[in-house]
Amino acid sequence: MNINRQVDEEKAGALMRRYWLHEKWVQQECPIEAAPSEDDAIGWYGWLMEQEPEAYTLFRIALGEYLCETQGFGAMLSDVKRLFSDCDRMYPQEMMHFWSHYEDPPLEFNAQWRNIWPISTRMAFEPTDLFWYQEKYEVDLFLVVLAQLRSIRLGSGWDEYLCNLRDSRGKLKKGVAVDFVLGGLGGYAGLHRDLEIAYDPRLRNTIGHNMYTVVDNTLKSLDGEIEVSVLEFVDACLALQNVQNSILWMLSRKQIDLRPLVGCGVVTTMLLGDGDRVPVSLQLAPFFEIDSEAAWLDQVCVAWDDGDDTFVLQLPHTSGYGAAISQPLAADLLTACGTRVAWSLLPVMPCIHHGHKSIETPWGPVCVQGGAVVKEVELI
Numbered sequence: 001m002n003i004n005r006q007v008d009e010e011k012a013g014a015l016m017r018r019y020w021l022h023e024k025w026v027q028q029e030c031p032i033e034a035a036p037s038e039d040d041a042i043g044w045y046g047w048l049m050e051q052e053p054e055a056y057t058l059f060r061i062a063l064g065e066y067l068c069e070t071q072g073f074g075a076m077l078s079d080v081k082r083l084f085s086d087c088d089r090m091y092p093q094e095m096m097h098f099w100s101h102y103e104d105p106p107l108e109f110n111a112q113w114r115n116i117w118p119i120s121t122r123m124a125f126e127p128t129d130l131f132w133y134q135e136k137y138e139v140d141l142f143l144v145v146l147a148q149l150r151s152i153r154l155g156s157g158w159d160e161y162l163c164n165l166r167d168s169r170g171k172l173k174k175g176v177a178v179d180f181v182l183g184g185l186g187g188y189a190g191l192h193r194d195l196e197i198a199y200d201p202r203l204r205n206t207i208g209h210n211m212y213t214v215v216d217n218t219l220k221s222l223d224g225e226i227e228v229s230v231l232e233f234v235d236a237c238l239a240l241q242n243v244q245n246s247i248l249w250m251l252s253r254k255q256i257d258l259r260p261l262v263g264c265g266v267v268t269t270m271l272l273g274d275g276d277r278v279p280v281s282l283q284l285a286p287f288f289e290i291d292s293e294a295a296w297l298d299q300v301c302v303a304w305d306d307g308d309d310t311f312v313l314q315l316p317h318t319s320g321y322g323a324a325i326s327q328p329l330a331a332d333l334l335t336a337c338g339t340r341v342a343w344s345l346l347p348v349m350p351c352i353h354h355g356h357k358s359i360e361t362p363w364g365p366v367c368v369q370g371g372a373v374v375k376e377v378e379l380i
């Protein structure tokens with residue numbers, strides 16, 4: 001997806017703020033009284049929830065990834081995806097153990113899972129920010145997953161306990177784990193780079209042992225070993241958050257049964273083009289990607305509704321949400337195409353850019369993310 005085009009900081013920031021408000025609410029286990037207000041809510045969520053609860057879950061993950069990419073973590077994110085898919089492809093037996101291990105996470109895992117969402121809009125050197133970095137750094141889950149994938153990827157097999165990376169009491173030695181992961185994932189340059197930025201053991205130890213002073217917006221360790229500017233600290237926090245989230249998203253995606261979601265998330269249908277106007281449906285990109293051939297379109301039908309003088313496209317998840325096309329245009333279509341109509345499907349995401357044309361929808365403007373799939377659809 002070509003989404004690094006001229007991101008509008010203001011638009012992206014506004015969407016990010018709402019995204020995090022929602023995540024924080026989920027982290028609190030969705031108390032009704034604390035639900036985001038209508039202005040703060042992400043309209044897509046409720047709409048998708050009505051189609052399929054898992055459609056909401058998939059889109060929540062995909063939106064997180066989309067925003068992660070806009071922050072400059074696209075290379076890391078695609079490396080994380082590539083690492084998982086390389087392992088799945090090359091070592092399916094080993095990955096079966098991996099996936100069954102993460103299918104039903106134990107209690108501690110669940111607790112850590114929930115703890116990883118604190119919002120960091122603007123980090124500085126406040127004690128809470130420093131503690132945030134240390135606390136995130138300490139969450140084992142991500143280093144464990146990466147170390148296990150590293151073992152599998154390099155042909156050393158599935159290693160549930162990673163004894164070599166633990167001390168005599170079984171505690172994960174984070175510095176050793178980071179070195180182990182970095183030592184084996186050089187082929188994933190984007191991930192490698194952001195891991196190095198995210199996991200700085202000297203920074204973590206300086207904070208953890210309260211061995212620092214902050215002078216002129218620079219953190220200095222008392223032993224004179226390190227000096228970290230606010231900008232460098234913010235980079236480390238952002239990298240840590242995005243690396244960890246990327247792994248969490250991969251683990252969460254795997255739990256979603258994609259089959260019922262084929263054909264979900266079709267936002268609207270319209271006629272596009274200057275001369276021969278063609279019907280085009282817009283589908284949210286994460287659902288478009290499930291079935292890039294759009295085989296499901298073979299099963300939809302386009303029916304003429306005499307009452308409304310419109311064509312109605314019957315989609316699997318949109319009963320009652322037919323896309324209406326006005327009669328004169330439909331008549332043009334009929335004479336031009338007979339009973340079969342070329343129908344285009346385009347992937348879209350909420351628009352967070354400037355300088356290009358977006359399309360208005362009831363849940364906010366969207367823009368096209370990739371090429372169309374064109375299908376011949378029967379008119380009945």
Ligand SMILES: [Zn+2]
Nearest residue numbers: 351352353367
């Ligand atoms: Zn856009």
